[in-house]
Amino acid sequence: MLDEASAPGAEAPAGGRRRGQLHSAAVEALRGMIVSSRLPPGAPLREKDLCSELGISRTPLREAIRTLASEGLVRLSPNRSAVVTEIDVDETRDLLETIGHLEALGGRLACARASEAEVREIHAMHYRMISFYFENDFTNYLDLNRRIHRTIVSAARNASLLELWDILAPQVDRARSMTKLYPERWKSAVAEHQAMVDALAARDGAALSEVMSQHYLNGLAVLGMPPPPDLG
Amino acid sequence: MLDEASAPGAEAPAGGRRRGQLHSAAVEALRGMIVSSRLPPGAPLREKDLCSELGISRTPLREAIRTLASEGLVRLSPNRSAVVTEIDVDETRDLLETIGHLEALGGRLACARASEAEVREIHAMHYRMISFYFENDFTNYLDLNRRIHRTIVSAARNASLLELWDILAPQVDRARSMTKLYPERWKSAVAEHQAMVDALAARDGAALSEVMSQHYLNGLAVLGMPPPPDLG
DNA sequence: GATCAAAATCTTGTATGCAATCTCGATGCT
DNA sequence: AGCATCGAGATTGCATACAAGATTTTGATC
Numbered sequence: 001m002l003d004e005a006s007a008p009g010a011e012a013p014a015g016g017r018r019r020g021q022l023h024s025a026a027v028e029a030l031r032g033m034i035v036s037s038r039l040p041p042g043a044p045l046r047e048k049d050l051c052s053e054l055g056i057s058r059t060p061l062r063e064a065i066r067t068l069a070s071e072g073l074v075r076l077s078p079n080r081s082a083v084v085t086e087i088d089v090d091e092t093r094d095l096l097e098t099i100g101h102l103e104a105l106g107g108r109l110a111c112a113r114a115s116e117a118e119v120r121e122i123h124a125m126h127y128r129m130i131s132f133y134f135e136n137d138f139t140n141y142l143d144l145n146r147r148i149h150r151t152i153v154s155a156a157r158n159a160s161l162l163e164l165w166d167i168l169a170p171q172v173d174r175a176r177s178m179t180k181l182y183p184e185r186w187k188s189a190v191a192e193h194q195a196m197v198d199a200l201a202a203r204d205g206a207a208l209s210e211v212m213s214q215h216y217l218n219g220l221a222v223l224g225m226p227p228p229p230d231l232g
Numbered sequence: 233m234l235d236e237a238s239a240p241g242a243e244a245p246a247g248g249r250r251r252g253q254l255h256s257a258a259v260e261a262l263r264g265m266i267v268s269s270r271l272p273p274g275a276p277l278r279e280k281d282l283c284s285e286l287g288i289s290r291t292p293l294r295e296a297i298r299t300l301a302s303e304g305l306v307r308l309s310p311n312r313s314a315v316v317t318e319i320d321v322d323e324t325r326d327l328l329e330t331i332g333h334l335e336a337l338g339g340r341l342a343c344a345r346a347s348e349a350e351v352r353e354i355h356a357m358h359y360r361m362i363s364f365y366f367e368n369d370f371t372n373y374l375d376l377n378r379r380i381h382r383t384i385v386s387a388a389r390n391a392s393l394l395e396l397w398d399i400l401a402p403q404v405d406r407a408r409s410m411t412k413l414y415p416e417r418w419k420s421a422v423a424e425h426q427a428m429v430d431a432l433a434a435r436d437g438a439a440l441s442e443v444m445s446q447h448y449l450n451g452l453a454v455l456g457m458p459p460p461p462d463l464g
Numbered sequence: 465g466a467t468c469a470a471a472a473t474c475t476t477g478t479a480t481g482c483a484a485t486c487t488c489g490a491t492g493c494t
Numbered sequence: 495a496g497c498a499t500c501g502a503g504a505t506t507g508c509a510t511a512c513a514a515g516a517t518t519t520t521g522a523t524c
């Protein structure tokens with residue numbers, strides 16, 4: 001239910017929630033369901049069912065579904081239910097290849113444009129993340145991991161770049177939630193993150209750029225896939 | 233009007249158009265209006281007006297506006313009309329920086345993955361474009377220019393990359409339509425295109441990657457802006 | 465004449481109704 | 495049994511009605 005003020009079990013939108021946010025609330029709710037596999041790949045999004053589940057009407061729900069389609073999380077076909085995008089290994093390779101490349105630019109620009117405060121903030125998040133690593137707290141680790149990456153891209157001060165990153169990030173989250181994380185991979189991911197913050201502190205754009213794209217290519221290798229051409 | 237079957241001047245949706253395409257038709261119509269400055273930057277998109285102009289109701293129109301918002305062509309704010317995104321030089325720099333970087337990856341991958349047929353197709357389009365250049369036919373030149381770039385990115389066989397390219401391309405078109413094209417810039421753009429097809433023919437990924445990102449940075453210089461760090 | 469308040473008007477956000485299309489099982493035929 | 499056809503129910507596409515928020519106009523007061 002999107003209306004947290006209503007009694008549990010209530011179906012109607014009822015009172016409580018102020019208007020004007022149903023659309024974005026529905027986007028977040030649906031995105032969460034998809035990323036968490038509550039709506040698995042291939043599942044149809046039946047408007048009527050989701051409406052009663054979320055307690056809203058079809059109009060904002062349909063707009064939310066369009067938004068998710070533009071993020072690539074669902075696929076539309078005319079007169080048919082939208083379906084959660086299937087994840088295949090080829091598309092996952094494309095995805096990691098692309099977001100790694102975006103972050104390569106982000107890292108390079110961030111080294112040139114980030115403020116000292118941003119660099120400090122990223123360092124703070126990094127060491128908090130490391131502590132979650134040693135506590136084996138995967139959930140909080142991932143949350144910080146994501147925020148670190150986004151903050152770096154954000155520090156690149158390129159609105160288009162951040163916009164594209166925000167489109168791909170949920171897909172990456174979903175792909176990650178589908179794969180098992182091996183302890184060795186987790187360990188080297190942490191090491192790569194250390195290299196990232198070091199490069200940023202040194203304002204070494206070439207190094208940060210290299211580490212960030214390689215970071216994703218390494219994740220790709222976990223899937224047993226060959227790296228793309230010309231990168232090694 | 234989206235209903236090409238109805239008589240000119242008719243306002244109502246009337247008969248003729250089969251259902252199921254109003255949304256995408258509206259997206260294209262609105263995108264055209266924005267790119268052509270029929271709806272200039274800052275202009276509000278009043279739903280009622282656009283509905284009567286396009287001859288559709290608010291439901292598909294609103295979905296179209298959401299789609300344009302996800303492409304960055306309009307900006308939404310709650311309880312207020314969507315407005316056509318303002319173009320400022322900083323955002324244009326971001327945009328060209330980003331799409332150039334996307335195409336750098338596209339070019340590199342295309343050299344490794346494009347089929348011979350695709351390479352031939354790109355060459356054919358290239359020489360047709362050159363002929364439009366000598367005929368001073370800017371409209372057809374630009375159309376082919378765009379298709380060449382898209383075909384190269386498409387030949388990279390990376391679905392995510394193409395998806396992102398399709399988001400940025402309309403914004404680039406719009407930015408281009410706002411700036412005057414100087415003859416010298418046009419001439420060097422043609423030369424850069426020649427270098428592109430040469431690199432592709434030679435399957436020289438590094439060279440094509442370099443030319444494609446530089447291609448946009450050169451366009452950026454026309455705006456009197458400094459290039460981003462670490463690229464020269 | 466200027467300023468502020470209140471109401472009329474306009475615009476968006478959401479819900480709902482109707483028609484077109486699709487799904488899928490039932491029915492009949494070979 | 496296997497396959498094509500038909501139709502009832504389900505589901506989407508679009509239009510419209512109504513409510514809430516924003517804007518503009520009006521009018522009273524200083």
